Amino acid sequence: MRTGVSLCLAAALALAQDGRESFAKHCAVCHGDGRGTERGPDLANNRRVRSRSAAELRAAIRDGMPATGMPAFPLPTAELDAVTAFVRALGGPAAEANVPGDRAAGERFFFGKGGCSGCHMTGGRGQAMGPDLSALGREATIAEIEEAVRQPSARIKPGYAAVNVELRDGRKLRGFIRNESQYSAQVQDSQGRFHLLTRAEIAKWTPEPVSLMPAPRCSRQECQDLLAFLASGVGPKAGDPGRALESEAGIPFRDVANPKRGDWPGYHGQPGGNRHSPLDRITPANVKNLALRWVFPINHFVIQATPVVVDGVMYVTGPNQVFALDARSGRTIWHYQKARSAETRGDPSKGTNRGVAVLGDRVYTVTDNAHLLALHRVTGALLWEVNVREGIEGANYGNTAAPLVVNNLVVTGISGGDLGIRGFLSAYDAATGKLAWRFWTVPKPGEPGSETWRGTALAQFGGGGGTWMTGTFDPETNTVFWGTGNPYPAYDGDERRGDNLYTGSVLALDAANGKLKWHYQFTPHDLWDWDGGQTPLVVNRRFRGRDRKLLLNANRNGFFYVFDRTNGELLLAEKFVDRLTWASGIGTDGRPVMLPGAEPTPEGTKTCPSVLGAANWPSVAVNPATGWFYVVAREACGIYVKPPARARRNIPLEPGQMFLRALDIETGKRVWEMPMTGPADSWGGVLSTGGGVLFFGEDSGALGAADARTGASLWHIQVNASTQQGDGHSWRASPMTYMAGGRQYVAVANGPNILAFGLPGE
Numbered sequence: 001m002r003t004g005v006s007l008c009l010a011a012a013l014a015l016a017q018d019g020r021e022s023f024a025k026h027c028a029v030c031h032g033d034g035r036g037t038e039r040g041p042d043l044a045n046n047r048r049v050r051s052r053s054a055a056e057l058r059a060a061i062r063d064g065m066p067a068t069g070m071p072a073f074p075l076p077t078a079e080l081d082a083v084t085a086f087v088r089a090l091g092g093p094a095a096e097a098n099v100p101g102d103r104a105a106g107e108r109f110f111f112g113k114g115g116c117s118g119c120h121m122t123g124g125r126g127q128a129m130g131p132d133l134s135a136l137g138r139e140a141t142i143a144e145i146e147e148a149v150r151q152p153s154a155r156i157k158p159g160y161a162a163v164n165v166e167l168r169d170g171r172k173l174r175g176f177i178r179n180e181s182q183y184s185a186q187v188q189d190s191q192g193r194f195h196l197l198t199r200a201e202i203a204k205w206t207p208e209p210v211s212l213m214p215a216p217r218c219s220r221q222e223c224q225d226l227l228a229f230l231a232s233g234v235g236p237k238a239g240d241p242g243r244a245l246e247s248e249a250g251i252p253f254r255d256v257a258n259p260k261r262g263d264w265p266g267y268h269g270q271p272g273g274n275r276h277s278p279l280d281r282i283t284p285a286n287v288k289n290l291a292l293r294w295v296f297p298i299n300h301f302v303i304q305a306t307p308v309v310v311d312g313v314m315y316v317t318g319p320n321q322v323f324a325l326d327a328r329s330g331r332t333i334w335h336y337q338k339a340r341s342a343e344t345r346g347d348p349s350k351g352t353n354r355g356v357a358v359l360g361d362r363v364y365t366v367t368d369n370a371h372l373l374a375l376h377r378v379t380g381a382l383l384w385e386v387n388v389r390e391g392i393e394g395a396n397y398g399n400t401a402a403p404l405v406v407n408n409l410v411v412t413g414i415s416g417g418d419l420g421i422r423g424f425l426s427a428y429d430a431a432t433g434k435l436a437w438r439f440w441t442v443p444k445p446g447e448p449g450s451e452t453w454r455g456t457a458l459a460q461f462g463g464g465g466g467t468w469m470t471g472t473f474d475p476e477t478n479t480v481f482w483g484t485g486n487p488y489p490a491y492d493g494d495e496r497r498g499d500n501l502y503t504g505s506v507l508a509l510d511a512a513n514g515k516l517k518w519h520y521q522f523t524p525h526d527l528w529d530w531d532g533g534q535t536p537l538v539v540n541r542r543f544r545g546r547d548r549k550l551l552l553n554a555n556r557n558g559f560f561y562v563f564d565r566t567n568g569e570l571l572l573a574e575k576f577v578d579r580l581t582w583a584s585g586i587g588t589d590g591r592p593v594m595l596p597g598a599e600p601t602p603e604g605t606k607t608c609p610s611v612l613g614a615a616n617w618p619s620v621a622v623n624p625a626t627g628w629f630y631v632v633a634r635e636a637c638g639i640y641v642k643p644p645a646r647a648r649r650n651i652p653l654e655p656g657q658m659f660l661r662a663l664d665i666e667t668g669k670r671v672w673e674m675p676m677t678g679p680a681d682s683w684g685g686v687l688s689t690g691g692g693v694l695f696f697g698e699d700s701g702a703l704g705a706a707d708a709r710t711g712a713s714l715w716h717i718q719v720n721a722s723t724q725q726g727d728g729h730s731w732r733a734s735p736m737t738y739m740a741g742g743r744q745y746v747a748v749a750n751g752p753n754i755l756a757f758g759l760p761g762e
Contacts, residue, residue, distance in 0.1 A: 019081075019084070022079050026083070031043055034087070040070075043090050044091040045091055061083060061084060062080055094136070094144075095234050103228045103232050106222075106225035106227070106228050109229075111126070113222075116226075120133050121376065128376050128377075128379050129192070130213060132376060135381075135382070137232050142227075149216055150215065151215070152213040159176065162208035162212045163177050163207045164204075164206040165197075166202075166204040173195055174189070175195070176188045177207070179326070179332055179333060181331060183329065184326060184329040191248055192377070193311075194312065196329070196741070198328070198741070236385055240433075242384035242433045250360040250361040251377070253359060253408070257473075261279070261739065262738055262744075263311070264309045265309075265358055266402070266404065266405065267306050269736060273620075275619040276622060277688070280689065281691065281743070282689060282759065284692055286759060287714050290705070292755060293745065293756050294330035294756050295330065299318065299752070300351050301751070302732050302752065303317075303750075303752060304733050305749055306355045307327075307747050309327050309747075312740045312741070314738075316356075316749070318353065319351030320337065320341075321337040322356060322363060343395065345419055347468075348369070348400055348416075349368065349398070354402045354733075355470075357404055358405070359430050362383060363380075364403045364410050368400075370387070371386065371387050372410070373385050386433045389414070394420075394422070397414055399415055404470055404473060404480075406427065406480055409436055411471070414467055418486070420461040422463055423485060425441065425467045439514045439515075441466075441507070442458070443463075444458075449501045453500055460495075461488045463488060464503055467485070469483060469534075469617050471483065474549070477549065478510065479508050480508075480510075481536035482509065483505070483531070483534060484505045484507060484531065485504070486504055486526050486530065486531040487500040487504070487526055490526075490527075491643065492600070502519055503532075508551075518568030524591060528607060530613060532553075532556070534555055535619060537629075538550075539552060543562070548571075550564065554620055555615065556615060558576065558577045558608075560572070560629070574667070574669070577633055581637070582607055601642050602642050604639040607639075609637065610636040610637055611638050613634065614635075617683070618682075618683050621686050621687065621688035626662070627665060628664060629665050630708075632685055633658070634658055635657050635680075636655075636657070637656075655679070659673045660673065660694070660696050660711070672710065676698055676700065681699070683730060684697015686734065694706045695735040695748075697733075699731075701720045703750070733749035734748070745757060746758075
């Protein structure tokens with residue numbers, strides 16, 4: 001077999017012979033003969049190189065990789081193709097070699113007599129004790145697979161070296177060293193649990209020199225069939241059905257709906273959207289001692305994700321990638337990455353991604369081109385992938401928001417409303433990825449609701465109504481609440497006369513089937529791009545003498561709304577900003593009382609709030625102890641210009657200002673406010689804690705802390721999230737808090753980094 005493998009590789013190299021001289025001329029100074037030097041990595045035994053398609057490798061050679069120091073090589077087409085072929089041939093993936101053997105028999109051996117599935121997964125089946133082998137044929141050479149099967153201890157995969165650990169508290173562990181440093185170690189046991197340790201907790205550390213995987217007991221033919229089966233694995237494909245996965249260490253929905261103390265299992269922390277944590281280690285008395293504990297960099301200019309933490313493991317995202325980290329130290333446990341898409345537009349094309357959802361043994365995330373992925377919680381391997389826009393026409397769809405898990409479903413929206421789409425919200429079976437239901441936020445011409453669209457915009461552009469921010473869920477009423485985006489075109493309503501349902505609204509949907517229970521439209525016939533993507537916050541509290549199930553929303557249009565979430569009854573609507581010129585209030589019929597002269601004109605019209613909104617997608621919170629609603633508000637106006645310009649601009653010599661405000665829920669009136677200094681371009685929301693401390697992104701670029709009762713400033717650290725207006729580095733994420741190793745941390749994404757703060761000495 002080894003001779004056959006050698007001949008196969010030699011033939012592949014011969015096919016790429018024309019690229020050898022060009023490789024030697026342009027690439028050998030760093031990569032030598034392809035096996036690497038101190039100046040460049042090994043390309044012949046590099047899984048990242050093998051996992052890339054020919055087109056992706058060609059683009060990397062042509063355009064360079066600035067982040068790694070690799071320059072661009074704009075070679076003639078024929079020469080570029082030859083070099084690409086040579087690089088691929090250096091270590092061609094096994095899946096391209098057509099390995100002889102009976103793949104079906106190999107599969108039966110893997111899941112039966114061979115016992116391989118007792119430790120490994122492939123295609124969503126098996127156990128996640130060892131590495132996932134689903135994409136082995138795409139990631140490894142034939143020689144590497146054969147060596148791993150016949151001599152498992154000859155080359156142990158990084159992250160899977162075995163170790164025996166004795167802890168100072170008397171416990172003993174045996175498992176894999178997923179990562180380690182001089183100061184900490186991350187160990188995975190056979191049940192898929194991570195033990196995230198400091199060196200001070202370890203009494204004895206004994207690495208095992210051999211793999212935990214025994215050499216297979218197979219006949220020559222069985223081994224050949226097994227090799228053929230493993231070589232055929234290229235990973236799940238979009239649309240492949242997933243399989244149910246449950247393990248003892250998985251995360252049940254009850255722990256998502258009612259998080260265990262110290263966990264933060266979703267984008268909002270809890271599915272109801274209230275970014276309040278009961279953790280109380282950090283108080284107004286000791287917050288001044290808060291200090292930076294660790295930093296984790298992600299290779300992207302600005303991260304918008306909120307970290308998710310469960311059982312001491314943190315999950316964070318960058319563009320089309322997910323990291324699992326030790327929440328105590330910031331050390332990596334696993335990393336998943338998918339190539340970015342060339343066809344995306346708008347925010348998805350910038351790499352915007354706001355985080356993950358978790359359930360069972362899966363971690364869910366979206367990609368820039370609107371695919372929903374399920375990754376394994378332990379290995380980070382792709383379990384299934386679905387195209388959210390499957391069968392839907394249009395080039396402007398993408399995705400940026402963290403998914404939301406709802407019972408046994410995972411719900412995701414869609415972005416692209418500013419480019420012309422027909423918005424929708426989709427729910428998928430969390431185990432398999434099968435579509436469960438879909439709700440369209442804009443009707444087709446002729447459908448119910450289309451009478452609220454008079455003109456050509458609906459048929460020509462789709463209507464808009466994106467669902468680009470993560471919604472909320474109320475288990476008590478089994479209702480999903482989700483905000484919808486603006487109608488399209490944004491500043492011109494001539495060809496979309498009417499209210500334009502269901503844009504600029506909050507939707508209350510039955511979680512079981514996606515049917516509409518009720519809706520409320522904040523800005524009918526919106527002409528100012530004031531969508532409804534702000535958090536619909538679920539809270540139970542006494543309101544005007546009655547215990548009620550409420551839904552709260554500080555809308556982009558400048559009004560603060562309180563609803564009875566069981567039926568959509570509007571209980572309160574009061575403005576929460578002073579600079580508001582488009583409406584005098586909200587009438588008894590629930591509609592805004594419009595003021596004249598606020599509509600965009602070809603010459604430009606000054607209207608308040610500005611297009612950035614009185615509030616926007618940054619997080620909000622209610623503290624149960626005070627009963628107040630906390631929001632970062634923007635006092636600003638803008639000049640709105642009607643097409644053909646389709647633009648808006650700031651007003652010269654009239655800068656805006658940001659405020660941290662506490663609102664009385666029963667009246668909508670301000671209890672207190674904290675003015676900020678800066679360009680009014682902050683997108684950092686608030687975090688409320690049981691210790692009575694509010695954390696928030698301050699407009700001048702600091703992470704700040706305030707007293708929840710008085711609004712007094714307690715602490716800040718200048719992290720320079722904002723320097724000047726328009727530089728693209730203002731706050732783009734909201735803080736969260738969690739417990740790990742008995743210590744309370746506060747974490748936030750800032751620029752390209754995840755920052756974690758904690759008190760000293762705990």
